[in-house]
Amino acid sequence: MSDLKNIRTASERWENTVLKKQLERAPELRDSFATPSGIPVKRLYTPLDLEGSEYASDLGFPGEFPYTRGVYPTMYRGRPWTMRMYAGYGTAEDTNKRFRYLLAEGMRGLSIAFDLPTQLGYDSDDPLSEGAVGRVGVAVDTLADMETVFDGIPLDEVSTSMTINAPATVLLAMYIVLAGKQGVPAAKLSGTTQNDILKEFVARGTYIFPPKPSMQLGMDIVEYCSRHLPKWNTMSITGYHIREAGADAVQELAFTIANAIAYIEAARTRGLDVDDFASRLSYSLGCHRDLFEEVAKFRAARRLFARVMKERFDAKKAESYLFRTFSGSCGSTLVAQQPLNNTVRIALHALMGALGGHQAIHTASWDEGHALPSEEASKLALRTQQILATETGLCSTIDPLAGSYYVESLTNEIEKRAADYLRKIDEQGGMLAAIENGYIGGEIQRSSLRQQQALESGETVVVGVNGYVEEDEQGYDEQYLHIDQAIDEKQARKLAEVRASRSPADVAAALENLAGAIDRGENLMPPTIDAVRCYASIGEICAVMRDKWGEYRDTSIR
Amino acid sequence: MTDRQPKILISKLGLDGHDRGAKLVAHALREAGFDVVFLGIRHTVPEVVDAAISEDVDYAGLSFLAGDHMTLVPKVLRELDDRGAGGVRLIVGGIILKEQVPELLSMGVRKVFLPGTPLKVIEEFIREDAKQ
Numbered sequence: 001m002s003d004l005k006n007i008r009t010a011s012e013r014w015e016n017t018v019l020k021k022q023l024e025r026a027p028e029l030r031d032s033f034a035t036p037s038g039i040p041v042k043r044l045y046t047p048l049d050l051e052g053s054e055y056a057s058d059l060g061f062p063g064e065f066p067y068t069r070g071v072y073p074t075m076y077r078g079r080p081w082t083m084r085m086y087a088g089y090g091t092a093e094d095t096n097k098r099f100r101y102l103l104a105e106g107m108r109g110l111s112i113a114f115d116l117p118t119q120l121g122y123d124s125d126d127p128l129s130e131g132a133v134g135r136v137g138v139a140v141d142t143l144a145d146m147e148t149v150f151d152g153i154p155l156d157e158v159s160t161s162m163t164i165n166a167p168a169t170v171l172l173a174m175y176i177v178l179a180g181k182q183g184v185p186a187a188k189l190s191g192t193t194q195n196d197i198l199k200e201f202v203a204r205g206t207y208i209f210p211p212k213p214s215m216q217l218g219m220d221i222v223e224y225c226s227r228h229l230p231k232w233n234t235m236s237i238t239g240y241h242i243r244e245a246g247a248d249a250v251q252e253l254a255f256t257i258a259n260a261i262a263y264i265e266a267a268r269t270r271g272l273d274v275d276d277f278a279s280r281l282s283y284s285l286g287c288h289r290d291l292f293e294e295v296a297k298f299r300a301a302r303r304l305f306a307r308v309m310k311e312r313f314d315a316k317k318a319e320s321y322l323f324r325t326f327s328g329s330c331g332s333t334l335v336a337q338q339p340l341n342n343t344v345r346i347a348l349h350a351l352m353g354a355l356g357g358h359q360a361i362h363t364a365s366w367d368e369g370h371a372l373p374s375e376e377a378s379k380l381a382l383r384t385q386q387i388l389a390t391e392t393g394l395c396s397t398i399d400p401l402a403g404s405y406y407v408e409s410l411t412n413e414i415e416k417r418a419a420d421y422l423r424k425i426d427e428q429g430g431m432l433a434a435i436e437n438g439y440i441g442g443e444i445q446r447s448s449l450r451q452q453q454a455l456e457s458g459e460t461v462v463v464g465v466n467g468y469v470e471e472d473e474q475g476y477d478e479q480y481l482h483i484d485q486a487i488d489e490k491q492a493r494k495l496a497e498v499r500a501s502r503s504p505a506d507v508a509a510a511l512e513n514l515a516g517a518i519d520r521g522e523n524l525m526p527p528t529i530d531a532v533r534c535y536a537s538i539g540e541i542c543a544v545m546r547d548k549w550g551e552y553r554d555t556s557i558r
Numbered sequence: 559m560t561d562r563q564p565k566i567l568i569s570k571l572g573l574d575g576h577d578r579g580a581k582l583v584a585h586a587l588r589e590a591g592f593d594v595v596f597l598g599i600r601h602t603v604p605e606v607v608d609a610a611i612s613e614d615v616d617y618a619g620l621s622f623l624a625g626d627h628m629t630l631v632p633k634v635l636r637e638l639d640d641r642g643a644g645g646v647r648l649i650v651g652g653i654i655l656k657e658q659v660p661e662l663l664s665m666g667v668r669k670v671f672l673p674g675t676p677l678k679v680i681e682e683f684i685r686e687d688a689k690q
Contacts, residue, residue, distance in 0.1 A: 116573035116624060128602070131629030132573050205575015205599050246578050332578075336653075336673040369673060370655060371625075445581060452582050456676050465674045477657045483625060554598060 007047055019043075035293040036451070036460070037248035039413050045405035053412065058303070062398050065310070067302040068411070069399040070357040071322040076395035081353070082360035083385045084161060084326065088113035088138040089372045090483055091491060092148035095138040098375065099153060105379055106386065109360060110191075111161040112149070113137030114171070119206045121167040121542025124491035134487040136372070137163075141495045141537045146174040147181070156184040160191035161236070161326065161360075166208040168195040169217055170538050173528040176229075192233035192282055192326075195221050198259045198431060199238055201554070202440045203245035208542060211432060213549040215266055217524065222267050224525035226277045233282040235263060236326060240286040244332050246448020249297045250414055252285060254421030255431075255440060257305055261422075262431040264313060278309065279319030282359075286330040287349035295401055296410035298325065298356030304415045308422075327353040329364035336369035337464035338473055347384050354394045355401055361385060371480040498535055506534040511544050518548045562593075564688040566617040567610050569597035571634070574624035579652060583619060586677035592684065603630065607637045610646050617668075617684060622652040628661075635666045647687070651675065 033041040042049075053059075060066055063073035072078065085102050087110075088095045099110055114137040117129035123141050124133045133139050140146060155178065164171045172193050176186050197214040200207040207214060218235065225232045239247075239256035247255065260281065267277050285301065287294055305323040309315040329349035334342045343366045353361040363381040365373030373381070388394055401407045428434045435441070454460040461467040484490075510531035517527045524545075531541050568584040570577055577599050584596040595613045597606065610618050620627075620634065631650060638646050650662060651671035659670045668687065671680055 120573050122573075128573065131626035132624060135625040136574070200575075205577060244576075244578070370653065445585075448578055448582060449585060452677065456678065466676075475656060477655055480655065485628070 004048060004051060011046060011048065035249070035410070036288070036290050037250045037293060037414075037417075038450075039250075039293070039410065039417070041406075045409050047405060049405050049409040050412075053408065058412075059402060059408075065321060066306040067321060067323065068299050069402060071302065071324055071359070075357060075398040076354070076389070077398070080389040080395050081358055081385075082109045082159070083107055083382060083389075084109040084111045084360040084362050085378060085382055086111040086113055086163070086328065086362045087373075087378065088115075089136075089481070090134040090138065090487055091494075092138055092140065092145040094134075095149050096151050096153075098378070099149070101375060102378065102382065103153070103158070105382055107382060109159045109161060110153075111163070111362060113163055115139045116206070118171075118538060119164060119166065121170070121208050121538055121546070123537050123539030124488065124495055126539055130488060133491050135483055139487070139491045140171065140174070141491070141539070142498050142535045143174050143177055143532050144494070144498045144535060146171075146178050150178060154184070155179045155182055156188045158191075161194075161233075162192065163194045165194050165197050165200050165204075165206055166214065166217075167538055167542055168193045169220055169524055169528045170532065170541050172221060172232075173525065173532045176529055177533045186228050187230060189229055190231040192236045193221060194238060194284075195235045196238045196259065196263075198262060198435065199241050199255075201435050201552075202242065202255070202444065203247075204241040205554075207552050209545060209549045210552045211436070213545070214552070215263075215432075217545075218263065219266055219270055220523045220525050222263070222277050222280070223270060223272060223523055225280060226272060230280075232280060233324075234277065234280045236282045236284045237263065238284040240284050240328060240330070242444065243286040243288065244330060245444050246451065247444045248447045248451075249288065249290075249293050250417045251421065251443055251447060253297055253301050253304070253414065254418035254425075255444075256283060256285065257301070257308060257418065258422055258425045258431040258434070260305070261308065261312065265430070268313075274309075274313045274315050275317040275320050278313070278315055279317060279322065282324045282326065284326045284328070287327050287352040287356075288330045289333050289345075291348060291352055291355075292401075292407055292410060293414070294352040295355045296407050296414050298327070298352075298358065299399070299402075299407075299411045300415040300418065301325070302357070303411070304418055325356075325358045326360040326362065327356065327358045328362035331364060331368060334364055334366075334369045335462060335464045338470060339366050339369055339476055341463055342366035342369065343380065343384070346381055347388070350385050350388050351394075354388055357399055367476070367480055370476075372483070374479060374481040376479075495537065499537075502535040507531070507536045507540070510534050510536055511540060514541065515544050515548065518545065563591055564617060564684055565593040565595070565613065565615045566619055566684065567595045567597060567606070567613060567615045568619045568621070569601050569606050569609070570599045570621050571601055571603065571606060571630045572622075572624065572626045573600060574622070574626070575599050576623045577621070579623075580619075580621040582677065583621070583651070583680060586681060587684070590681045590685075592681075603633045603637050606634060607641060607643065610638065611641060611643050615646060616688065617647045617649055619649045619651065622650060622654060625653070627652070627654055628658060631662060631667060632665055649680075649684075651680075 059068045062070035116132045118140045222234045225234045239252040243252040302323045306321045365377035365381045367377045425434045514527040588594040647668040649669045
């Protein structure tokens with residue numbers, strides 16, 4: 001490689017002459033630079049930094065192993081990414097109105113946020129639900145609420161992503177029954193259940209049952225859909241929440257893939273062939289602050305995952321190798337101070353997602369440092385994506401940052417560091433063990449603390465927080481979405497009406513049947529579908545499972 | 559207040575599991591030399607009040623993100639009072655609107671910390687406030 005030799009000679013000459021003179025005249029702003037994950041960043045990247053990389057085996061071509069350039073052969077030239085706005089608040093009527101509004105404005109895919117009682121399997125009239133009904137998402141107690149959420153929305157024309165984990169079987173069952181009522185066969189349904197319980201234990205906290213039965217429930221969906229809902233993404237294995245809990249980019253990637261490995265192993269234990277379900281797993285990662293580190297993370301993710309599928313699981317079908325991703329603005333990067341600045345941050349998040357080759361992108365709204373997005377703010381976030389997709393040339397070519405010495409070098413480094421984590425997790429007996437022994441939580445906590453210290457020391461500067469602070473900044477409180485505090489009562493009333501109009505005998509029989517299926521160790525999707533069809537509530541269904549399995553309680557103090 | 563280092567309970571009430579802020583505050587206060595009891599997530603009002611009483615804390619710090627603070631905070635204050643623990647000073651923090659702060663203070667909350675508050679500010683507040 002005489003070329004590299006020439007570059008090395010030229011580089012040394014440059015350092016000893018031009019650069020040296022400049023540094024003597026004016027030092028740089030810092031002694032050293034690094035990404036937020038702590039990867040050192042050099043002044044300049046050249047072909048020397050890619051020594052040892054092979055184009056064919058490390059980058060290749062889009063739609064081919066190792067998928068670094070992208071999961072599909074034409075990427076956005078064939079179709080731009082799906083603009084999927086995460087929405088849901090208040091009652092089913094409120095959410096239906098917001099969905100119809102966003103669909104009319106050109107949104108392509110729905111993404112439902114559920115309120116905390118729904119995510120934790122409590123009815124709206126449960127004492128534990130007080131104050132939380134409809135606050136961070138829509139309240140769904142029974143099939144009747146899902147009927148309202150999707151009123152006037154044909155389920156064979158949209159794809160729906162549901163951020164639901166612990167009780168995912170219940171919500172998916174409702175969606176299947178609702179489709180049936182619309183005359184849409186289950187086989188035609190497309191969408192995603194997040195259904196990623198492992199990250200709940202380490203990051204998001206929305207678990208109900210202990211890890212083992214929780215994993216079984218997740219696998220019930222994988223197994224059921226592999227037979228009946230071939231177009232359904234059974235799991236969205238989500239690094240986003242791990243990142244939001246404090247992990248850095250490398251940890252986010254490593255722990256997401258470690259979770260994927262745990263799920264794939266669990267599904268194989270059930271006798272499923274990796275090629276029968278792996279293509280229906282999808283992934284979700286966050287878009288944080290550092291543009292280059294994030295894009296490199298997305299590229300490294302595709303490559304590392306493909307290598308895992310080949311080396312660990314010996315997958316045969318090309319579709320099993322695809323790390324298809326939904327990305328979203330990291331909420332923690334949005335700032336409550338000078339909130340309009342968030343519009344700029346959000347545009348950068350969408351840019352990172354598109355440069356990173358994502359299949360679907362959610363953009364947050366500028367007001368989310370304070371509240372759920374208002375209709376106006378939500379539209380602006382959608383328009384941001386539309387501007388990027390139509391006006392900037394982003395969709396004209398595939399993986400446009402490839403070949404940047406810096407981005408390729410960072411992609412290599414992130415993949416290497418994430419692979420090191422995978423080895424450490426393997427040494428502990430896998431992800432479930434590494435979660436249970438506190439290793440994963442400890443790593444996230446350490447990283448979260450480091451970031452906070454960097455912010456407080458001024459090493460990290462965030463405009464409005466510790467830089468360019470305005471003492472008496474303008475308030476926007478009146479523009480924020482305010483949830484009607486009377487919603488608890490309204491939703492409880494609706495639930496009471498549903499309870500009064502259904503057949504108590506049918507409900508009792510369906511719940512008993514579910515309990516029997518648990519005892520017999522059967523797949524719980526069929527009895528759950530039967531239960532929701534006769535309007536059994538999510539609280540009633542989860543009570544049966546709570547009774548059988550107990551609840552998980554995290555008592556560890558980190 | 560007593561001469562000992564202030565004792566502080568940190569927890570999250572209700573169903574929300576976002577505990578990054580609570581953990582950071584607990585860690586920082588512990589590093590600062592305070593006696594910190596970290597209770598974790600998903601607690602009911604009686605559970606938090608039980609712990610505050612049995613641990614004999616001076617402060618209870620509650621972190622909110624999910625918009626349920628205006629419902630839950632008054633209940634904590636009432637329960638503390640009803641059980642003769644009105645001396646426990648309640649501090650709340652998290653995603654709280656500026657316009658809600660006066661109302662929370664008038665209910666009897668000792669201090670509200672909004673997003674972006676440096677950990678040092680929380681630490682200094684408690685150090686100063688504990689002298690009173």
